[in-house]
Amino acid sequence: MTKWEEYGLRPSDVSIVGHQLVAICEEMALALVRAAYSSIVREGKDCSTALLDRTGRVIAQAQRIPVQLASLSAVAHSAIAAIGDELPGRDGFILTNDPYSGAQHLNDLILLAPIYAPAPPEGDSALLAWTGSVIHLIDIGGAAAGTQTNAKDIVAEGLRIPPMALSKSDLESGWLRQILEANVRVSDQVLGDIQAQRSAAALGVSRYLDLCRRYGGAVVEKISEMIMDYAERVTRDAISELPDGTYEAEDLVESDGLGGGPFPIRAALRIKDDELTIDLTGTAGQAQGPINCPLAATLSAAYSFVLGFVLGDTVFVNDGCYRSVEVVIPERSLVNPSYPAPVHARTNVANRVYSTLKLAFASIDPDRSMAAGQDTPYQYTLSRLDDNGSYEMITGVMFGGWGGSVWGAGLDGVSSHLSNATNLPVEYEEATTTWYRLIEYSIRDGSEGGGRYRGGRGLRRVYEILAPGGTFSAYTDRISVPPRGLFGGGDGAVGGFKIIRRDEVIPLAPLVTEVPLVTGDVVVLESAGGGGWHAEEDLEEATTGA
Template sequence: MEIDPVTLEVLRNALQAIAEEMGVTLTRTALSPNIKDRRDCSTAIYTARGELVAQAEHIPLHLGLMPTVVKKTLEFYPPETLRPGDTIIINDPYISGSHLPDICLISPVFMGEELLGIVANLAHHVDVGGMVPGSMATTATEIFQEGIRIPPVKLSQGGKLNEELLRVLAQNVRNAATFWGDIQAQIAANTVGARRLAELAARVGGAELKRYLRAVIDYAARRFRKALKELPPGIYTFTDYLEGDGLTADPIRITATVTIGEEGLKVDFTGTSPQVRGPVNATRGVTLACVYYAVKAVCDPELPASEGIAYPLTVITPPGTLVNPTFPAPVAHANINTAQRIADVVFGALAQAVPERVAAAGTGSMSNFAIGGLDSRGRYYSYIETYGGGQGGKCGQDGMDGVHVNMTNTLNTPVEVIEMEYPLLVARYGLVPDSGGPGEYRGGCGLCREITLLREATVSVSTERSSFTPWGLAGGLPGRNSRCLLKRPGCDWEVMPGKFTLTVPAGTTVILETAGGGGFGDPRARAPEAVRRDVKNGLVSREAALADYGVVLNEDCEIDWIATQAKRRETKRLP
């Protein structure tokens, strides 16, 4: 029976709407600011065999992780063994592909006795145990130090909640009440998704819906293969580096070789460093997500997220390397840093093929900032936030300022929420002037946040690009490095490494400045009016306008056109 294109588009959008409604349910009913305010979560719909059909537009990293976790879970619980009212919980990275704070709930959806499909959601919990509050120690050397591992187990069976299991899990985290609340929100999200999918099946018929679930995936695969044919055939290689694993500052090599041919696209990570002792190792699921995202962004950004994206791609991740470690390597910070660098190297390789489609390097990290301890009432708290930075400039467009880029898409935590929920004081929050890489299209500026701890606590910071600058493209200059400063009471400011975990006394202040994005194109080709606007907005200083862009401004911030033309005729500034 043929697939009707109109029906396909109607049902594809209906399925997408269900996934989005699941996401709204999750974020509006969660307790932790990390989920309800920052939206560090994803929701999706699958076929009965665990193939991704539709995913809410939350976090790109989860595009590869969620299909991995559902398929792996179905190896433990085959579809034919599932029953109405079942829900499976899992967070083990060596099965799910993520890191321990990401807890996934998976629920089958039935129409009578017929299995229609599967709904699932993944949410980052603020604490899952381990050696530090927030479960994101930069000094972990094995996964056992990062928190409690949950294999695929039934959280509910036949609609009956396994409260004994939940009590065991809550006993092993620092924020038990928050954990319970966020789990209930995840259950609610799946309940809504299952109800809406069953309602859709009742309208169109169960067999017809299942047929179109498959058709959505096939459509994405056909469209993606067509988009890949627009890339020039060839072999393109790029290398970039992580700035240490949290235990040492030794650079860690990540190499990607992209081969574009008639049959599709292959990404080979041979040449990447072996797995390391620190917690920046990335499971294959993380690596796959980064490849899917980068290739999709370059070839067909509007392509709906589904399993079809994976069909034309081949990804080689040598076992025992940074991008496919063996158990029990720690992995907590792979999502934060390594994922961003994997995306960078794939983009760097693709820039050699289609430079007009690729942005310069962005801030290069999700820049995790975690603070945890006891509040004034003796209760554990965990403040966790990932900070945005500068987006790289691209052909025809400046990079955005102070945003998350590439593998993440979370929001920030409002200052008022931070000070209401935690014993913390936010003294400063804003953009970092001159941090965006100069170019015809400027890189975005990084963020700065200054926080003072009102009580003794453990601080964990994990960022990148403090040594290696975010690279520019087509003659654009690099963005400015990240920077972290710490000041204990009565002491001078200390310059901190990009990754550290430290217990500090009350009154300690921490400043984290994230990296800017690289510029695209010759800075001297930038429109002088755009430079003047950046200066008026506080994004570029007068000094940088002159030195980087050759734009001379008078005291009223107006362009001195004669002086500017003369300055731009001088020898161009080299990177």
């Protein structure tokens, strides 16, 4: 009897249930965004959702933020182990943001909600699965509002929540609510976003139980195993098509915000039959500043590379995709720091790990290669304490150009490979703030690297400050070292931050915290353009992307 016949299934049932699991995750994500309060979640969509089996393995996920999703099972395993037998109740959940317990940085909050069977059979566990979600909290306390780039340890970065099982009342009226209200600047937005997570989790629980009622819980669990096994087979097949060997590359992270840098990121891809080893040995040691990339974020960068360049969109994304991939990450390094190293700006390193792997892959298959782009998001916060003692705060992200590739010109000003967040709409900012205004949002013509296929163009975003007392915080990379072209293509232009104060231009470092602003200041953000792909052969063959 085949495994299909054992459960009375047809092969098509696996595809149908697989798509339904993904649809549940997508519906959770939509519900989360619609219910959110903060700019970074409601408008920037900096959040992710997934379904995990009872042991914490990801079985399905929404197409959201790769750097949040690819290591969600790591934090789930850590959190489930930490709480032991004290599982949360039916209206409870596990909460954590601890980078040293599997999370990534303090602003990314993970919520895991259990899915219990309505009437578990005698002798069987009532736990069927978990819903999982990640949101970027607009503030988590700490020394600076929203974006913290000058901390020397994680204690200064904000409130650290170890994995813990909590109840509905803990958040709605209990000690957790009181702790958050006392420690974060915009508690209404923070608590509202966490409630949005809970609402999304409740929806996911309901939809998963509907699926179990239709097919049976054991069948859904078995199909989840089949989907992961299939993902493993597809990944192994894709790796086996690549030539055996070792392929190496190196890139740089420019600064840690406290005077250190540049920091080398070294990567080797080792292919043997149907297995891939990603080795980051030789990468710089951990930094004093907050660019350190926790283990989970580094794993996400590595796994996201596998999905993007080895697999493509050929399979449901789940933990089965990573079974044939080993990631070697040195301890006490920039890509695996030890407590209490600060980690707030970890995406600077995570994105550079991805771009270094992308560069190494160009030696394996030039026909699936891509030049360097901005690759690192610009995260920024504009904050002001008003006369009533309340904070006005906006946190957003801005992106740059992608590198040119065999597929054509690089995309202009779109989200980086590890992100899928969106920019803040001008209308949203105009409707929610009175102390500044956005006076320009444009594409940076001329920022692209030339070549047969040009790089994508960066963006320019300009704010005019209308009232005193505000501050500007931000972090990014590619401010001194440009995105390199590939195979003779031209380099993209670097980006940067600056303040224009009367007739003076004040350049800012790539990581800045609470730069004071005065009335009349003009704050300029310019993102890098992407590198070009291949030397330009002649004007007729060169693409302009127009």
